[in-house]
Amino acid sequence: xxxxxxxxxxxxxxxxxxxxxxxxxxxxxxxxxxxxxxxxxxxxxxxxxxxxxxxxxxxxxxxxxxxxxxxxxxxxxxxxxxxxxxxxxxxxxxxxxxxxxxxxxxxxxxxxxxxxxxxxxxxxxxxxxxxxxxxxxxxxxxxxxxxxxxxxxxxxxxxxxxxxxxxxxxxxxxxxxxxxxxxxxxxxxxxxxxxxxxxxxxxxxxxxxxxxxxxxxxxxxxxxxxxxxxxxxxxxxxxxxxxxxxxxxxxxxxxxxxxxxxxxxxxxxxxxxxxxxxxxxxxxxxxxxxxxxxxxxxxxxxxxxxxxxxxxxxx
Numbered sequence: 001x002x003x004x005x006x007x008x009x010x011x012x013x014x015x016x017x018x019x020x021x022x023x024x025x026x027x028x029x030x031x032x033x034x035x036x037x038x039x040x041x042x043x044x045x046x047x048x049x050x051x052x053x054x055x056x057x058x059x060x061x062x063x064x065x066x067x068x069x070x071x072x073x074x075x076x077x078x079x080x081x082x083x084x085x086x087x088x089x090x091x092x093x094x095x096x097x098x099x100x101x102x103x104x105x106x107x108x109x110x111x112x113x114x115x116x117x118x119x120x121x122x123x124x125x126x127x128x129x130x131x132x133x134x135x136x137x138x139x140x141x142x143x144x145x146x147x148x149x150x151x152x153x154x155x156x157x158x159x160x161x162x163x164x165x166x167x168x169x170x171x172x173x174x175x176x177x178x179x180x181x182x183x184x185x186x187x188x189x190x191x192x193x194x195x196x197x198x199x200x201x202x203x204x205x206x207x208x209x210x211x212x213x214x215x216x217x218x219x220x221x222x223x224x225x226x227x228x229x230x231x232x233x234x235x236x237x238x239x240x241x242x243x244x245x246x247x248x249x250x251x252x253x254x255x256x257x258x259x260x261x262x263x264x265x266x267x268x269x270x271x272x273x274x275x276x277x278x279x280x281x282x283x284x285x286x287x288x289x290x291x292x293x294x295x296x297x298x299x300x301x302x303x304x305x306x307x308x309x310x311x312x313x314x315x
Contacts (some may be wrong), residue, residue, distance in 0.1 A: 060256045060282040066135060067250070067258075068098060070126035075118060080176055085114045093119050093278070101281030101288055109265070109274035110171060116264050116276040117177035120246065123260065124184045127250065131194050140249040141188060141197040142232075142306065144295065146239045147205040150178060151185035152220045153213035189220065189229040196228055200304055203233035234302035247295050249283070257283040261291050 072094050076086060093115055096103040105112050130136045143149040157179055188197050206214060221231050247261040264276040279291045299306055 060252065060258055063136065063250075063252050063256070064258060064281065065098070067123070067126055067130065068094060070130060071119065071122040074122040074125055078118075078122075080180075081114070081118060082173060085118065085173060089115055089119060097278065097280055101279060101285055102291075103278050105276045105278075107273065107275075110174070112274050112276055113264075114173045114177060116262065116278075117174075117181065120262060121177065121180045121184050123248075124181075124188060127248065128184075128187060128191060128195070131191070134253065136250050137194065137253045137255075138251040139188075139195045140306075141195070141246065142200055142248075142295070142299070143185075143198070143246045144200040144239065144299065145205075145244055145246075146201060147208050148201050148213075148217045149185065149199050151181040152189070152199065153209055153217045154178060154182050155216060156182050156186055186220070186226075189226040190223075192227045196230060198230045198232040198304070198306060200232040200234055200299060200302075200306075202236050202239055202302070204237055205239075206233070232299075232304045232306070234299070234304060236298075236302035240298070243295065243298050247292070249292075259283045259288050259292050261295060 072090075075081060075089055075094075081089075088111075092105055093103070105115055124141070127136065127139050131139060147153075185197075188195055206217075209217065220226055220229065223229075242263060244265065245261060245263040247259070250258040250260070252258070258281065260278070260280040262276060262278050265274050279288050281288045283289060283292060296306065
């Protein structure tokens with residue numbers, strides 16, 4: 001059962017919406033109201049936030065909750081996701097992440113991929129929307145996979161059959177995860193100031209993509225609209241299974257940092273048992289920092305010295 005949502009979060013987010021003077025409620029506020037109506041809200045709260053500036057200085061747990069709430073609204077409003085998958089997303093991903101900084105999803109790829117990748121898509125979309133609203137100030141995203149990122153090796157809104165495992169080609173719910181992220185990842189690539197997105201892969205991984213996929217990826221690199229996109233081939237010849245996935249560093253207006261990372265399989269390898277692991281919390285948390293160090297030490301050992309915590313991003 002979903003725990004009570006803190007009343008202060010609902011009220012403070014609602015106040016913030018008024019300060020933004022938007023013509024209608026944003027998704028985070030709408031979702032908070034719906035969830036609170038369903039589950040109630042807790043009575044205990046820290047000092048009430050009474051100004052736009054104070055909201056922007058809210059602690060990282062509040063920001064985490066706003067991101068999760070926005071992602072929830074995106075997922076629940078997606079008519080292409082089956083009711084069964086939506087229910088499983090709530091039980092196995094969203095509610096556990098509200099309670100903990102690390103979770104795992106285990107099972108057959110047919111069941112786990114729609115949960116993991118739909119959530120990743122909604123998470124990416126929410127980050128960009130919240131960046132638009134200045135609720136977060138910057139995003140560094142690194143997609144670290146054995147081959148160049150699947151969304152950028154497929155046409156926008158479509159997929160090439162050779163980019164998927166044969167098992168996925170027969171599954172509309174898993175195909176949707178690939179096609180949806182061809183849109184959100186391109187949105188991130190062209191966002192501009194505030195977003196840096198790196199595509200990290202062992203350089204031999206490029207040759208594992210078909211000529212058509214390589215052409216699509218290289219055309220995205222050449223596209224001058226993709227000002228946030230960075231190609232980051234690695235000198236290492238392999239990528240350990242526990243690294244395969246993506247990582248995101250989120251900086252708040254108060255200069256606090258949250259870290260989201262996931263481990264799974266690319267769609268081309270999506271068959272059999274596919275276990276996913278998620279990390280999402282303040283970067284100062286020990287288990288979150290351990291995952292952060294694991295990813296960035298691997299990238300550095302393989303020739304990519306990405307420095308997301310500094311003023312710039314160095315390759």
